[in-house]
Amino acid sequence: MTEKIEFAPLTKKDFVSDQAVRWCPGCGDYAILAQTQKNMPTFGRKKEDFVFVSGIGCSSRFPYYMNTYGFHSIHGRALPIASGVKLANPDLSVWVVTGDGDALSIGGNHFLHTLRRNMDLNILLFNNRIYGLTKGQYSPTSEVGKITKASPFGSLDYPLNPPAVALGSQATFVARTIDRWQSHLASMMERAYHHSGGSFIEVYQNCLIFNDNAFESYTGADKLENVIELKHGEPMVFAKGTKGIKLDGFTPKVVSMDEFSLDDLLVHDETNLDLANIISNWTSHPILPEPIGVIYAINKPTYNEQVDKQIETTIDNIGPGDLEKLLNSGDTWVVE
């Protein structure tokens, strides 16, 4: 579905709607929006073929700011609505913008099932680990003990690990990026766009008002010490090449490159599910660096392709439907 069509090249401006953006000043969402508007023209696709669907939450205001077709729906239901859009017209490039509450709490069921079906949607989950629009309650990705208005004595829930949930749901594309890593964010969106099937990108996004600095260690001065950028086919090094990750049995260990060579390190293979499962568990790990990049990507027939194929095959086999004939099928009799 990515074939190029000849038309005047578009620019970022074409994707900016006339609606005033209403996120809090300094919100991480601005960076993601700007990057999306900048990225879309590079895909070489007509603007009218993009659809942005969202649920409810701060991030879900996103479609209003994109000058494409858009649908700001109800809490948690962006994924099935987007599934309906894609099934009705599979030639569209359908993007879902959702948050940690929208996708993993109220919409958790849809998250599992949309991914397992391999519905060809691009899912951007803005994870700020807090409920922003309802003014600061803990979310399903908040750390244990979170002090919020709804948990003045500390939250008791253990958090979900979004990439692990996605992998457990048979997702065919799982990636993570960070709002402030702009070019990385752009490259993940591009990979998602070109992936045929459900693409899931978790975007760490800072909420300045209710959960500021949640990702400070991945975006601040020593970010390179705390983040590992996964690259397919390459050994896992980080901290400017001074540290690496080595497998000890099934257990990943951080090693110093003073003591080991690149050949000793774990090599990233984004098509290896076992490895992806291991990597997904590095989320918020006390010792291991936070993995970003494409954790897992494989090709598998998409749900929407197969829906169309069943229709084509049936028509090939028995011909196009004849309603008159269908109405008159079974035992009929004539009353004179």
Added chain:
Amino acid sequence: MPKTTKTLDLAVIRFAGDSGDGMQLTGGRFTDTAAVVGNDISTLPDYPAEIRAPAGSLAGVSAFQIQFSSKEIHTPGDTPGVLVAMNPAALKVHLPELIRGGTIIVNADAFSKKNLTFAGFETNPLEDGSLDDEYIVYSVEMNKMVTHACKGMDLPAKIVLRTRNLFALGILYWMYDRPLEPTENWLETKFAKKPEIAEANKRALNAGYNYGNTAEIFTTRYKIEKATLPSGTYRNINGNYATALGVLAAAEKANLKVFYGGYPITPASDILHAMSSWKQFGVKTFQAEDEIAGIASTIGAAFAGNFAVTATSGPGVALKSEALGLAIITELPLLIINVQRGGPSTGLPTKTEQSDLLQAMYGRNGEAPMPIIAAATPGDCFFAAYEAARVALKYMTPVFLLTDGYLANGSEPWKIPSLDKLPDIETNLIDALPDGEESFLSYQRDAETFGRPWAIPSVAGLEHRIGGLEKKDGSGNVCYEPDNHHQMTVIRQEKVNKVVQEIAPTRIIGETSGDLLILSWGGASGTARSATEQLQEEGFAVSHVNLRWINPLPSDLKDILKQFKKVLIPEINNGQLIKIIRAEYLIDAVGYNVVRGKPLRASLLIEKAKEWLG
């Protein structure tokens, strides 16, 4: 002994047996034969929610009632005159509804001590004489008969015994002078890959027929002539299939593809099954992860330009309510079908009820009105679905179609409509910026219908955003202005009100004025019609009106109601339409409300009506 033949106008028979006895199949065959013979028919399948309750238990009894007649009929009949009971439990459950003097045909071989105890009989009713005074009992050793009929076929006994429902059917075919060929042909097709099974069943069927013919105990057979129906080609149809066909016909006529998103739920699942078999029509079906995803996917498909449909039952509607509000505020065309069942909560999943009318009217947050149409008979489900689709697409609104378990599974002869005679369907699709507009106004309305333009993704220049936040009238942008919200609230109601211009003049059965008007809706229509006809025959000044559209109500209803001294509203609920009628017209209507999970009985409605007729 000579056999006599009596001619009757109508008969009501009921097949009852264990869930595994094939009673629905038997009833279905009898129905198809009655249809082919040319009788008017009306059926009532009545089966348990449990797939296979323990064999021989009261909970596991499955039944199928059919009324067939040489005259026009409107219900499956109040009480059967013939009961086929394949085991003691079936006799126990259904005997109370058999008319006095009725006929009972039992499989005597199933009346073992164990089965009798299981069914709560202390003594065998076939032997203790308890039935003899009031009923005509034919006790037939069906197990023995089919075993004999299938002798030499080298089939396991279990398989042979399974044919005893066809043996019972054969007896009934003899009693009512029916041909065996339609059933034999059906068996041959059904068991094309297992010819020995087809053969065994055919032998059982013929053995039953011949038993009726030769056994000394049967002395009378009955003849029910062809009914005089309007000319045309007919088929037998049930409500769920008719609904699905109506959806497909509407889509063809509107030149749109059907998208059906739903979640399995009794008694609506057969609509999903029919839809998913129609790939050759390009129908896309999506069995979603839950009811909410079912409707959410249809909303997405509607946004993207499909004719989007979902069907469910009451509990599913409850789950879909928030999304219905979204469909209302985004003003997308959508058909939602509620095949009503007994409630509340899980209630009676396989039984019928009319208790979701107020849910359809008011069961959403905010002021969220929707047009509501209700089908009156199984075959009418086709036309009601078609009409609902037409209004949804013309007015850009979700529309509720209410059917119920009785209509869904019940069947009747259906005159197959000719497609070119169905009304045209208009849509609001646009493919370019309307003249005079500089930027696209997604909520600029048609003056006649208040429908907004349907601009679907992939159309250049009409990119726009919709959603659940309040809209600015005209532009469709998010708008929190107080006056705009008031205006939009009024517009959304006004749009539903405008549907009144689609409603044909109300048909009154009987005189246009009188002592009593029986006002019905949905599946109670048949009972109301039968009761009215009988009261009229008895000389009472009674008329009947069935409401097809309930929201909005027809514009002529107010004047019609005024012409009657009393209005009686029969419903299978605690009184829902009556609340709407009282509120709308300030009249002192009275209700007839029985909530047993079964169609209302005409005889009891007549009694109720007579209370008001003096």
